[in-house]
Amino acid sequence: MPVHFNNAGAGLMPAAVTQAVTDYLAEEADGGSYEAEQRHADTLEREVYETLGRVIDAPSDDIALFDSATRAWSSVVSHIPFAAGDRVWVTPYEYAGNLILWTELRRRLDLRVEVVPVLxxxxxxxxxxxxxxxxxxxxxxxxxxxxxxxxxxxxxxIGKILAPWRCYYGVDGCQAVGQLPVSATSIGCDLLTGAGRKFLRGPRGTGFAAISPRLREAVALPFYDLHIADMTGGDDYEVHSTGARRLEYAERSNSSVMGLQAAARHHLARTDDGPGMVREAVREAIAQLPGTRLIDPGSRHASIVTFVHDRMPARDVQGALHTAGVNVWTAQGSHTPLYMNAVGVEAAVRVSPHYYNSMAEVETFARVLRDVLR
Ligand SMILES: Cc1ncc(COP(=O)(O)O)c(C=O)c1O
Incomplete structure (x- = not known):
């Protein structure tokens, strides 16, 4: 088994998650997938929304499921009725996918996109x-x-600063859910999005959003699918739900949804202290080595440690570590372009341990990295 320090890419699924996915797939194959869906309707239609709602502290009616965090984000943001001249604030840490959408909306709707400055x-x-x-x-x-x-x-x-104002507040929780306590309620945001596969340790192809009632009332959706809408006659239709599921499509990978539900339950049952100690040890192991530079802004740090080396390109470091049995990833500067361009980083090694990683694994990582960068 490799040392898996790539949880910011995708966490390792616990046995309960792979079991939930494979059991459900087997049931579909053996007895029909519509029939399996009927048997598991309570989990698929109710329980998974409640469980995810508990994970991110949001009412279950606010939760919608998607096949990625980007789909969750763009399914909401693309349909907000912005007016020409509206200002949109992003930070230098905005994800490139979200920035592409902002660029498109800015061009189409004549928005002004402004970058919040940093200290x-x-x-x-x-x-x-x-x-x-x-x-x-x-x-x-x-x-x-x-x-x-x-x-x-x-x-x-930030939520407290924005609360008295009319703006919608969107938080991209993709890298936070599963590694930090996340509460949509305490944040006071209108939108919080996440992916199942990262620190939550769910299956790939899963994403979710918590969407506040005022935001989902505002979005002008071009379409409602049949899980919540019906034609009422020749030329009219009715939408049966005011919940966030209005933004979903009816068809989805139910085995993945079962896996996401298992991951969310597994997460809620955790009693560990999180990845903080392992993260600090990883950070020290990197900082000690000559020629490394941590890309480590800010006063609070999550379990994503990125660095560059003065001689060896990030991708080569990643490759050499992988050969030696340690999974890390290459963070492309272009994926967090505003900040990474500002600090002149095209690519960095991204090391993202999780609570299930041990100090012994950090020692292995430190030894292998020392050899690779020698
Ligand atoms: C901060 C952040 N936001 C959004 C995303 C997009 O997630 P997805 O690939 O599930 O669309 C990522 C993916 O790495 C991310 O790191």
Whole structure:
């Protein structure tokens, strides 16, 4: 078994997750998938929403399931009725996929996309936010933890700043859910998105969102699928639900949804202290080696440690570690482009341990990395 320090890519699924997926697939193959769906309707239609709602502390009616975090984000943001001249705030830590969507919406709808400034240590400038917020700001987009480095943004404090204003507040929780306590309620956001496969340790091809009632009332959806809508006559239709599931499509991979439910339950049953200690040991092991530079902005850090080496390109480090039995990944600067361009990083080695990794694995990582960078 390799040392798996690539949880920011995808966490290792616990046995309960693979079991849930394979059992369900076997049931579909043996007895028909519509029939399996009927048998598991309570889990697929109710329980998984409640369980995920508990994971991110949101009402189950606010939860919708998608096949990726990007799909969750774009399914909501693409349909917000922005007006020309509306300001949208992003941070330098915005994920590239979200930025592509903002660029498209800016061009199409004549929005003004502004980047919230950071303090010298990389923390977001909350005073700037407090003084510049106004009713022409229509959306504020903040990643709880970015893709390319481990800063934890103060999403709750930002929520308090934004609360009196009309803007929608969207938090990209893709790298946070499963590794940090995440509460959509305490954050006070209108949108919180996540992926199943990362620190939550669910199957690939799963994503989810918590969407507040006021945001889902506002979005102008071009279509409602048959799980919540019916034609009522020749030329009219009715939507039966005001819940977030309005944004879903009816067809989905039920075995993956069963796996996501198992991952969420597994997460809720955890009693560990999180990956903090392992993360600190990884960070020290890297910082000790000559020629390394940590990409480590901000005052609060999650379990994503990225670094560059002055001689060896990130992809070669990743490859050499993999050959020696250690999984890490290459964080492309272009995936978190605003920040990574500003610090001149095209690619960095991303090391993302989780609570299930041991200190013995950190020692293996440290030894192998020392050999690779020698
Ligand atoms: C911060 C962040 N947001 C969004 C995404 C997109 O997630 P997905 O690949 O599930 O669409 C990622 C993926 O790595 C990410 O790191």
């Amino acid at each position: 010298p240590d990389g923390d977001l400038d909350l005073d700037w936010m407090s003084t510049h917020i106004g009713d022409d700001v229509a959306f504020v987009s903040v990643p709880h933890v970015p893709s390319g480095c481990g800063i934890v943004t103060p999403v709750e404090e």
